[in-house]
Amino acid sequence: MSLFNMSGLTLKWLFRRPFTRRYPFEPRKPVAGFRGAVEINLGTCIFCGICSKRCPTQAIEVDRGNKRWTIDRLRCLSCGLCTEVCPKKSLGLNGAHGVPTMTKDREVFQGAQTPPSAPAA
Amino acid sequence: MAERTIIPFGPQHPVLPEPIHLDLVVEDEKVVEAIPSIGFIHRGLEALVEKRDFQDCVFVAERICGICSFIHGQAYCQGIEEIMGIAVPPRARYLRTIWGELSRIHSHLLWLGLMADSLGFESLFMHSWRVRERVLDVIEATTGGRVIFGSCKVGGVRRDIDAEAMKTLLERVAEVERETREITRVFINDSTVKHRLCGVGALSREDAYLLGCVGPTLRASGVAQDMRKLGYAAFNELSFEPITRSEGDCYARVAVRCDEIFQSADLIRQAAAKIPAGELAVKVTGNPNGEFFTRVEQPRGEVIYYIKGNGAKNLQRFRVRTPTFANIPALVKTLQGCDLADVPVLVLTIDPCISCTER
Amino acid sequence: MIEEQPTIAITPATLVAGVQALRTEGWRLVQIGVTKLGDQFEVNYSFDRDRIFKNLRITMPVAGARLPSVSGVYWCAFLYENEIHDLFGLAFDGMAIDFKGHFYKTAIPFPFAQAATPVAPSKPATTSPA
Numbered sequence: 372m373s374l375f376n377m378s379g380l381t382l383k384w385l386f387r388r389p390f391t392r393r394y395p396f397e398p399r400k401p402v403a404g405f406r407g408a409v410e411i412n413l414g415t416c417i418f419c420g421i422c423s424k425r426c427p428t429q430a431i432e433v434d435r436g437n438k439r440w441t442i443d444r445l446r447c448l449s450c451g452l453c454t455e456v457c458p459k460k461s462l463g464l465n466g467a468h469g470v471p472t473m474t475k476d477r478e479v480f481q482g483a484q485t486p487p488s489a490p491a492a
Numbered sequence: 493m494a495e496r497t498i499i500p501f502g503p504q505h506p507v508l509p510e511p512i513h514l515d516l517v518v519e520d521e522k523v524v525e526a527i528p529s530i531g532f533i534h535r536g537l538e539a540l541v542e543k544r545d546f547q548d549c550v551f552v553a554e555r556i557c558g559i560c561s562f563i564h565g566q567a568y569c570q571g572i573e574e575i576m577g578i579a580v581p582p583r584a585r586y587l588r589t590i591w592g593e594l595s596r597i598h599s600h601l602l603w604l605g606l607m608a609d610s611l612g613f614e615s616l617f618m619h620s621w622r623v624r625e626r627v628l629d630v631i632e633a634t635t636g637g638r639v640i641f642g643s644c645k646v647g648g649v650r651r652d653i654d655a656e657a658m659k660t661l662l663e664r665v666a667e668v669e670r671e672t673r674e675i676t677r678v679f680i681n682d683s684t685v686k687h688r689l690c691g692v693g694a695l696s697r698e699d700a701y702l703l704g705c706v707g708p709t710l711r712a713s714g715v716a717q718d719m720r721k722l723g724y725a726a727f728n729e730l731s732f733e734p735i736t737r738s739e740g741d742c743y744a745r746v747a748v749r750c751d752e753i754f755q756s757a758d759l760i761r762q763a764a765a766k767i768p769a770g771e772l773a774v775k776v777t778g779n780p781n782g783e784f785f786t787r788v789e790q791p792r793g794e795v796i797y798y799i800k801g802n803g804a805k806n807l808q809r810f811r812v813r814t815p816t817f818a819n820i821p822a823l824v825k826t827l828q829g830c831d832l833a834d835v836p837v838l839v840l841t842i843d844p845c846i847s848c849t850e851r
Numbered sequence: 852m853i854e855e856q857p858t859i860a861i862t863p864a865t866l867v868a869g870v871q872a873l874r875t876e877g878w879r880l881v882q883i884g885v886t887k888l889g890d891q892f893e894v895n896y897s898f899d900r901d902r903i904f905k906n907l908r909i910t911m912p913v914a915g916a917r918l919p920s921v922s923g924v925y926w927c928a929f930l931y932e933n934e935i936h937d938l939f940g941l942a943f944d945g946m947a948i949d950f951k952g953h954f955y956k957t958a959i960p961f962p963f964a965q966a967a968t969p970v971a972p973s974k975p976a977t978t979s980p981a
Contacts, residue, residue, distance in 0.1 A: 809887075
């Protein structure tokens with residue numbers, strides 16, 4: 372009869388700091404290399420829409436005429452496919468944990484509007 | 493004449509990680525018959541593949557299951573690569589092997605925890621998952637995600653593990669191995685655990701083979717079948733033997749999975765020693781035209797992927813037969829004649845991953 | 852190719868005899884799967900022995916498709932056959948356990964047999980970042 376096999380393990384952890392983290396009082400720093408949320412550099416973006424076509428969950432919407440780039444944060448999987456296919460390398464992953472949110476909003480990034488061309492004289 | 497009652501087990505049950513429904517026909521406290529019924533998390537992922545580009549469907553394949561996700565993605569990529577005749581660079585094959593074996597370690601540790609939970613041994617459950625956290629931290633550091641790795645793509649892998657990261661990985665794996673020994677000692681030696689597991693749900697070698705069992709369920713009954721011996725990824729350059737036991741009961745299945753954790757740690761060390769330098773992926777042009785059956789060894793057993801393409805960007809057919817689907821007949825068979833209190837133990841002993849089963 | 856995968860074409864009439872022969876030789880049933888190509892069903896029966904793979908294939912028209920069940924030979928086949936019936940509508944005669952269409956709980960009957968209809972993603976309210 373082999374009893375009390377757990378005693379060693381239990382006693383060891385009785386005198387150690389607990390393994391669990393007291394979240395949210397102790398926030399967790401993401402490990403380096405964690406993917407995180409998608410960020411866009413509007414200066415280099417040409418609004419071609421390739422990221423929108425390739426996104427597996429259709430989270431990105433690109434409005435070429437109005438120069439608007441929209442992302443649904445709750446649909447985004449942080450897969451990083453958009454960052455790989457962007458021809459101008461305007462997209463990147465910021466390595467931060469997602470923030471809890473109460474509403475299903477989409478984030479809109481507005482690019483600089485070009486002034487309307489002067490009417491022909 | 494004893495009275496028969498029908499007790500519904502699931503889909504909500506504290507011991508089940510995922511919903512499955514069993515109608516248990518019970519006579520006093522002995523289960524006479526069990527009738528399974530699934531479909532609670534059927535997402536129709538096989539049909540989704542027909543609507544999206546074949547390269548983007550790696551993400552769909554990975555999300556079939558949360559526990560065995562990397563190997564699903566790997567099997568999908570391998571199927572497409574065999575159809576299109578793409579030769580994956582050796583470094584990518586070794587990286588896939590390492591991530592696959594890390595996936596196996598974390599899956600088995602998760603299962604050991606759930607097994608302890610089904611016996612009522614909650615502190616052992618918590619300790620198993622504590623050790624699993626270390627594996628998940630390693631995976632997060634190398635791939636960017638804890639559960640869904642996202643590191644496999646058609647033609648290779650998306651991320652690299654450089655020499656520095658590899659050294660850290662090996663240190664962590666050695667730590668995990670040390671801590672796992674403390675836990676498996678309890679599973680293998682403790683009398684209270686053995687009392688619940690020995691002799692329960694015995695499956696003879698003949699039965700296990702003809703019922704179509706795969707994975708540790710089959711190997712615990714004495715049949716040495718391991719799809720890693722097919723030699724995909726880097727497995728034809730690593731040395732290992734399938735781990736088998738002959739009793740075929742729940743205790744044998746626990747013992748097989750405990751030993752497989754140590755075997756996976758050893759395989760990771762072998763792969764890390766032999767990994768060559770080189771590129772990570774080859775460029776993929778064109779579309780798949782043809783069909784192939786890929787067979788890969790997941791933590792739960794043999795998964796078979798049938799991929800058929802006809803030259804268009806979207807595939808024609810994507811069929812997945814996951815190991816839990818093949819193990820359900822064995823579950824139904826072992827439930828006949830068992831005690832009602834043993835039902836949770838028996839359901840967990842085949843390592844049910846119902847989200848895989850139903851896709 | 853990592854392994855050879857021979858596919859042998861058979862007919863519904865020779866199905867059960869062919870499967871029985873494989874069982875006597877010691878093959879195990881790996882999977883039964885169906886592909887719908889236009890108006891044809893392609894049914895694949897896959898077998899394995901010592902890691903050697905073999906495939907039996909039946910091609911038949913969709914209309915009025917019925918096949919004899921092989922669950923008398925391999926008991927585990929009843930799961931695959933019930934799933935195929937619930938998803939594709941291909942009926943099998945003589946299954947060991949017949950769920951009569953209630954094995955899989957799907958929103959619509961025989962979902963995979965119908966053409967895929969694209970569903971537009973729902974659009975929640977848009978807000979600009981603060």
